[in-house]
Amino acid sequence: MxxxxxxxxxxxxxxxxxxxxxxxxxxxxxxALPGDAAVALAGDQxxxxxxxxxxxxxxxxxxxxxxxxxWIERLAHGDLxxxxxxxxxxxxxxxxxxxxTLVLAGVTVVLLVPLSVGLGVLAARRExxxxxxxxxxxxxxxxxxxxxxxxxxxxxxxxxxLRWLPPTAVGTDGDLLGRPAVLVLPVVVLLxxxxxxxxxxxxxxxIEAMASPYVxxxxxxxLSGARVCWTHALPNALAPASQQLARTCDWLLGGVIVVExxxxxxxxxxxxxxxxxxxxxxxxxxxxxxxxxxxxxxxxVADLVTLRLAPRVEVAA
Amino acid sequence: xSRIHPRIPLGASRAGTSRRAFLTAGGVAxxxxxxxxxxGTAEPGARAGTPGEGTPRRGGRLRAAFPGGGANxxxxxxxxxxxxxxxxxxxxFDKLADYGADxxxxxxxxxxxxxxxxxxxxRVRLRPATFHDGRPVTAEDVLYSFRRIADPARAFRAKAAxxxxxxxxxxxxxxxTVEFRLKLPYAEFPNVxxxxxxxxxxxxADSFERPVGSGPFVFGSFKPGSSLLLRRNDGYWDxxxxxxxxxxxxxxxxxxxxxxxxxxxxxxxxxxNPATAxxxxxxxxxxxxxxxxxxxxxxxxxxxxxxxxxxxVRQAFCLIADRRELVDGALSGAGEVGNDLFGKGYxxxxxxxxxxxxDLARAxxxxxxxxxxxxxxxxxxxPAATGFVEAAGIFKEQAAKAxxxxxxxxxxKDTYWKDILTSGTLAxxxxxxxxxxxxxxxxxxxxxTTNATHWRDRDFDELxxxxxxxxxxxxxxxxxxxxxxxxxxxxxxxxxxxxxxxVATANRVRGVATNAPANTLDWARFDKVWLG
Numbered sequence: 130m131x132x133x134x135x136x137x138x139x140x141x142x143x144x145x146x147x148x149x150x151x152x153x154x155x156x157x158x159x160x161a162l163p164g165d166a167a168v169a170l171a172g173d174q175x176x177x178x179x180x181x182x183x184x185x186x187x188x189x190x191x192x193x194x195x196x197x198x199x200w201i202e203r204l205a206h207g208d209l210x211x212x213x214x215x216x217x218x219x220x221x222x223x224x225x226x227x228x229x230t231l232v233l234a235g236v237t238v239v240l241l242v243p244l245s246v247g248l249g250v251l252a253a254r255r256e257x258x259x260x261x262x263x264x265x266x267x268x269x270x271x272x273x274x275x276x277x278x279x280x281x282x283x284x285x286x287x288x289x290x291l292r293w294l295p296p297t298a299v300g301t302d303g304d305l306l307g308r309p310a311v312l313v314l315p316v317v318v319l320l321x322x323x324x325x326x327x328x329x330x331x332x333x334x335x336i337e338a339m340a341s342p343y344v345x346x347x348x349x350x351x352l353s354g355a356r357v358c359w360t361h362a363l364p365n366a367l368a369p370a371s372q373q374l375a376r377t378c379d380w381l382l383g384g385v386i387v388v389e390x391x392x393x394x395x396x397x398x399x400x401x402x403x404x405x406x407x408x409x410x411x412x413x414x415x416x417x418x419x420x421x422x423x424x425x426x427x428x429x430v431a432d433l434v435t436l437r438l439a440p441r442v443e444v445a446a
Numbered sequence: 447x448s449r450i451h452p453r454i455p456l457g458a459s460r461a462g463t464s465r466r467a468f469l470t471a472g473g474v475a476x477x478x479x480x481x482x483x484x485x486g487t488a489e490p491g492a493r494a495g496t497p498g499e500g501t502p503r504r505g506g507r508l509r510a511a512f513p514g515g516g517a518n519x520x521x522x523x524x525x526x527x528x529x530x531x532x533x534x535x536x537x538x539f540d541k542l543a544d545y546g547a548d549x550x551x552x553x554x555x556x557x558x559x560x561x562x563x564x565x566x567x568x569r570v571r572l573r574p575a576t577f578h579d580g581r582p583v584t585a586e587d588v589l590y591s592f593r594r595i596a597d598p599a600r601a602f603r604a605k606a607a608x609x610x611x612x613x614x615x616x617x618x619x620x621x622x623t624v625e626f627r628l629k630l631p632y633a634e635f636p637n638v639x640x641x642x643x644x645x646x647x648x649x650x651a652d653s654f655e656r657p658v659g660s661g662p663f664v665f666g667s668f669k670p671g672s673s674l675l676l677r678r679n680d681g682y683w684d685x686x687x688x689x690x691x692x693x694x695x696x697x698x699x700x701x702x703x704x705x706x707x708x709x710x711x712x713x714x715x716x717x718x719n720p721a722t723a724x725x726x727x728x729x730x731x732x733x734x735x736x737x738x739x740x741x742x743x744x745x746x747x748x749x750x751x752x753x754x755x756x757x758x759v760r761q762a763f764c765l766i767a768d769r770r771e772l773v774d775g776a777l778s779g780a781g782e783v784g785n786d787l788f789g790k791g792y793x794x795x796x797x798x799x800x801x802x803x804x805d806l807a808r809a810x811x812x813x814x815x816x817x818x819x820x821x822x823x824x825x826x827x828x829p830a831a832t833g834f835v836e837a838a839g840i841f842k843e844q845a846a847k848a849x850x851x852x853x854x855x856x857x858x859k860d861t862y863w864k865d866i867l868t869s870g871t872l873a874x875x876x877x878x879x880x881x882x883x884x885x886x887x888x889x890x891x892x893x894x895t896t897n898a899t900h901w902r903d904r905d906f907d908e909l910x911x912x913x914x915x916x917x918x919x920x921x922x923x924x925x926x927x928x929x930x931x932x933x934x935x936x937x938x939x940x941x942x943x944x945x946x947x948x949v950a951t952a953n954r955v956r957g958v959a960t961n962a963p964a965n966t967l968d969w970a971r972f973d974k975v976w977l978g
Contacts, residue, residue, distance in 0.1 A: 164861030172527060174603060175864035176895035182601040215519035217670065225671070281701060289708050296709035297702050299511065299695050302669055393697040393706065395672040402698075403671075406860050 137433055144429050148421040155417035156197055159410055165189055166213040166408040187213045200414060209418075210411040212404075219415040222400055227419075229298075230396035232305045233388065234381045236312060237319040241377065245324045246363075246370070249331025253366075254358065256336055265332075268325035276384060280318045280391040287314065297393040305394070315388045322384075323377040327370050334366030341365070368438045375431030379424050502957065506977040507691035510714040510970075511703040514696035519670035522654040523645035524595050524602045529716060533970040534694055535645055537676055539659035542570060542588065542639035542646065544967035549792040549881045551636040552967055554684075555583060555646055555660065559639070565631035565915060570639065572622045575683040577648050578664045585618040590649040592616075606888065606895055607641035631915040633922060634883045642880070642965070662687045662973035671696060688957070688976035704950070707732055713952040713977070716970070719832070720778035723948045733951045736780065739791045740947035740964040742877040743777065743833065744784065745825070745841065746866070749938040750900040753823065754871055757936040758816040763872075764802055764940050765809040766848045767841065773943045776837035780948060784941035787930050789882040791944075791963075794923060796930035809848045822851040827874040830862035833945070834874040867898055875939070879963040882926065886910055890933070899938025906932065954978045 167184035168175065184190055191199075203210055209219035252264040271279075288296035298311045305312050338344060339362050347361045386398035397416060404412035512530035523535035536544075542556040553559075557573040575583040593613050595602045615627035628635065638644070648658055657665050662684065663676035674694040680686040695712060697703045703715040704722050708731060718734070727734045747754040747763060754760050769783035782790070785802055789795045813819050823845075827838040835856060842852040852872075857865055866873040875898060877885065888894050891910060892902040906929070913925045933939065947964040957975040962968035 162860075163858045164864065168864045169860045170527070171601075171864065173863040174606070174896060175867050176606060177867075178895070179601050179606070180864065182599075186599075186601065212519070215670070217519055225669075284705050289705065292709075295711060296705035297697065297711060299697060299702075299706045299711040300509070300673075302672055390699045391702055393695070393699070393702045395669075395696075399671070399698070408860065 137436065140429060140432055144425045147425045148418070151421035151425075152414065152417050153197070156200075156410070156414060159405075159408065159413050160193055162405075162408060164408060166410065169406065169408045170214060189213075196410070200411065204418075209415045212409050212412050214407045214409050214412075219411050222412055223397070223415050223419060226395065226397040226400040228396075229305055229394050230385050230389070230398065232312070233315060233319060233385055233394065233396065234378070236316050237323075237381060238374075238378065240316065241320060241323055241327065242374070244320070245327035246331050246367070248324070248328035249366075249370075250335055250358065250363065252328070252332040253335030253339065261332075264328065268328050271321050272325035274321065276318050276321065276387045277391065279321055280314070280388065283314050283317060284391070297391075299393050302395075311392075315392045315394065318388050318391070319381065319384050323374075323380065327373055327377070330370045330373050331366055334369055335362055338362035338365045364438050368435045371431050371434050371438065375428045378427040382420055382424070500956075500978070502688045502976040503978060504688050504976070505690050507693060508689050508714060508955065508972060508975060508977060509693045509695055509712040510716065510972065511695050511697045511706055511712040512716045513698050513700075513703070514671065520654065521657045521665075521668060521674070523647065523657075523659070524591075524604065524643055526643045526645075527603060529964065529970070530694065530696065532642070532965070533716070533972075534674055535643075536661065536970065537663040537692060537694075537972060538657050538661045538665060539645035539647065540575070540583075540661050541641075541644050542572075543636055544640050545879070545881070545965065547791075547961045547963065547966060547968070549789065549879060549963070549966065551640040551881075554640075554967075555588075556639060559636055561633070561635065561917070563917075565633050565635075565917060566628045568626045568628070568632075568635050569619065570624045570626065572624070573683060574622075575660050576681060577660050578658045578679060579648075581648060582621070583646060583660050584621040584649075585624040586621075587646055587649045588624045589613075589616060589618060590651075591646045592644070594647070594652070595644060602643065604641050604643035607638055607644065607884070610635065610638060630911070633914045633916055634881070637881050637883055663692050666691070682973065684973070687973035689972065692972050707950055707952065710952070713955050714958075714972075714975075715950045718948045718950055720780035720946075720948065723780065723950070724778070726950065730953070733953050733955070735949050735951065735958055735960050737947040737949065737960060737963055737969060738782070739944045740879055741781075741945040742784065742788055742790075742875075742941055743772075743781070743837065743943040743945055744786075744875050744939055744941035746873050746875040746898045747938040747940065748871045748898075748900045750902070751871060753816075753818050753821055754938065756816045756818070758812040759818050759821070760936060760938060760940075762809040762812040762816070762818075762848070763845075763850075765805045765812070766845050766850065767940060767942050768804040768844050769802075769942045771844070772837055772840055775840045776833035777943060777945050781943045781945040784943045786934055786937065786939060786941045788877065788885045788939065788941060792879075792882055794882050794926040796927045796934070798927070799931060799934050802934075804844070806848045813848070813850070820849055820851075822853065823872050824853045824855050824870065825872045825874070826855050826857055826866055826870040828857040828859045828862040828865075830859040831874075831876045834876070837942075838874055863896075867896060873898070876945075879965045882930075883913075886929070890937075901938050 166187055167180045167189055170183055171180045200210060211218050212222060248264055252261040255261045284296050287294050294313050295311050298305065301308050301311055344357055344362050347357045385396060386402060388394065389396045389398040400412065401416050404416065512533060514528065514530045521534065523539045526532050526535045540555045542554060543551040544554050546552045555572055555575055557571045559568055559570045561568045572583060572585065577583060592608055592611065595604045596608050596613055610628050610630065610632050612627040612629050617625050619625050646660065651658065662679050662682045664679045666675035666677050668674045676692045678687045678690055697706060700719055700722065704718060706712045707715040723734045726732050747760050749755060749760065764786055773779060773781050773783055784790060785799060787796060813821060825838050825841065827834045829835055838854045842854055845852040887910065889897050890901050891907050909925065909929050913922050916922045916925065951958055954977050955975060956978045959968035959971060
């Protein structure tokens with residue numbers, strides 16, 4: 130046990146290092162993209178003199194190291210800088226986009242856990258039966274459909290043909306919770322893949338746990354089947370699933386890009402796509418920081434949870 | 447014309463539209479037009495709708511979905527870059543002139559203009575008009591606006607268009623008259639008054655958080671990257687709009703714009719794919735409108751380097767192209783064939799020149815003469831505009847039939863226009879609507895800033911100067927024909943088509959002009975639109 134006590138602490142220290150690495154890496158990758166904000170802004174009027182002037186006005190004529198240094202210095206004072214393209218503070222841009230994305234991701238995660246655990250346990254308890262086969266077939270099939278295609282299909286069917294739901298979030302101005310109907314299709318699209326993955330993991334974990342000696346022992350104690358299932362087998366089955374759930378949170382950041390574009394939701398995914406196309410480095414850096422902090426924190430929590438649920442499982446930090 | 451859409455791999459449906467709609471060379475463009483020496487007038491565009499559109503009805507809110515981009519977070523009209531920027535700017539502001547359907551300048555805030563005998567000084571008379579805050583629009587505002595655009599410390603898009611003006615020597619004659627001194631004689635100076643982005647703002651204005659213009663709509667509220675709400679300006683000099691309110695919403699994905707329109711969430715969707723248009727045309731659910739001659743489509747050959755420094759090779763390439771196949775394949779048929787000349791249907795276009803068609807035997811013979819048999823060429827392209835990559839693939843097949851190997855190289859869409867300006871030999875190209883004079887002055891003179899064909903020819907430069915020193919329109923027309931004959935014969939532009947610009951509206955929307963290439967006065971002109 131004493132050796133285990135040092136692991137969470139080491140794991141905690143790793144977080145900030147990972148975040149710093151992500152931010153520097155993203156800066157380097159953006160620098161490696163062809164062109165810069167001046168070229169992107171000049172677009173189809175690439176008059177060299179004009180590009181030079183835009184570059185100057187954006188401060189892009191300074192060295193790479195100098196610009197990264199200046200950014201870090203400002204960050205130390207809690208300042209994320211301003212967008213090269215629009216001149217708006219990056220913090221404002223991120224704040225505007227954060228709400229809708231958080232709602233999308235939050236609602237998705239809240240529904241994801243009961244849905245996938247429920248399906249996984251249901252399939253495991255009916256192992257080999259028709260219900261199990263149906264769930265397994267469905268999860269495999271849905272997982273194979275790309276989000277974009279699924280989104281187009283759902284919009285065509287439920288919004289344009291049946292007219293049950295709005296096809297896009299146009300007109301909500303980012304206030305998604307005020308118009309829950311708008312959320313239905315985007316959340317279904319976001320849920321589609323992770324539900325399948327986690328349900329399958331839970332099912333596999335449950336089947337393994339139900340066959341384990343300690344569950345057999347619990348049964349011999351005369352505990353009811355349900356009790357054995359939910360309190361003895363499930364926690365062990367959840368360890369791999371909780372790590373997958375953390376990875377799902379990473380994945381959600383990518384999934385929202387597709388969903389936001391498809392449903393016209395002005396969130397962080399949209400901000401990111403625009404910023405990359407415009408080579409708007411301060412905005413990209415701000416996003417990298419946000420995504421880095423979220424991803425590292427979520428994975429950290431998942432690892433700590435895993436340690437708690439199944440201390441015998443090795444955690445690969 | 448443009449770029450719209452996020453360029454993330456969202457699947458096949460994103461077929462290469464670009465997210466930001468640029469208005470010029472790759473996009474729709476605008477600059478200046480040609481007009482006679484007196485105020486031009488243009489036929490108002492044909493307005494869509496049923497023959498009995500009836501009397502305009504007042505009231506209601508029209509929501510218009512446009513593609514946008516990260517840059518459209520500003521309402522500064524001089525920073526306009528994308529279609530949505532221009533659509534918003536023209537709702538809030540006016541220019542001195544704007545382009546008619548034939549790209550000849552039509553007076554707007556200017557009531558008229560007169561040059562001196564040598565065409566290097568122009569007097570522009572203003573019509574009575576007021577800004578939204580009640581101040582009259584005066585000559586001071588005009589000079590301020592033009593000087594702001596031309597500020598050497600800044601990089602406004604319209605700056606190049608205003609290059610001909612000697613700003614220091616230009617002056618206010620009286621509150622309603624401006625005198626522009628030019629650096630050289632410029633018969634088509636009124637094109638500058640209509641130039642892309644040359645909006646008139648109140649003197650001293652430099653912040654556009656709550657923009658004040660003289661346009662048909664007044665600022666309501668703005669949520670950057672999401673929506674802009676405007677209200678009717680009852681006192682508009684050209685008659686108040688029919689709509690109570692106009693809302694611009696940003697939707698980068700073409701499918702999202704279409705879905706929002708079909709689902710009744712917006713009443714107007716800008717820039718749809720030809721495939722989408724075909725699906726919905728005549729189905730009665732929405733109204734599809736095609737704005738013809740909106741976007742020139744072609745390839746540029748660098749005339750200063752092998753193999754295209756030999757005019758016979760350029761001629762051969764123009765004979766290799768099967769234009770109909772390119773229009774049908776790359777534009778899904780939404781357009782018409784080109785004749786290697788810019789500006790089909792625009793003023794001064796040399797329509798009398800014979801239409802070039804594919805002639806592989808002649809092409810092979812020319813290549814043989816030039817010692818370029820079995821030639822291999824790299825064609826640069828990128829998903830920077832609709833149909834680019836498709837057209838490159840089709841042209842590759844066509845060239846193979848003439849024994850020419852075309853290697854298609856796909857570059858980065860965000861930096862495409864800069865990349866092809868100086869590098870490579872052959873590249874995909876497109877241009878939005880602009881006067882033929884602008885196309886020539888920006889792209890075909892020795893000193894042009896975006897001369898992608900590297901066409902540098904003293905005699906040609908001289909011919910342009912001669913046209914701009916000629917007061918008589920008939921003589922100018924003849925000179926333009928001479929100029930175009932030369933370009934048609936040996937220029938570096940292989941112009942195979944002119945794409946329609948496709949917009950769609952809810953069926954109850956009336957008064958949308960169709961005879962209005964993207965970037966002209968009647969395009970995206972919501973003050974003349976009403977809800978039936």
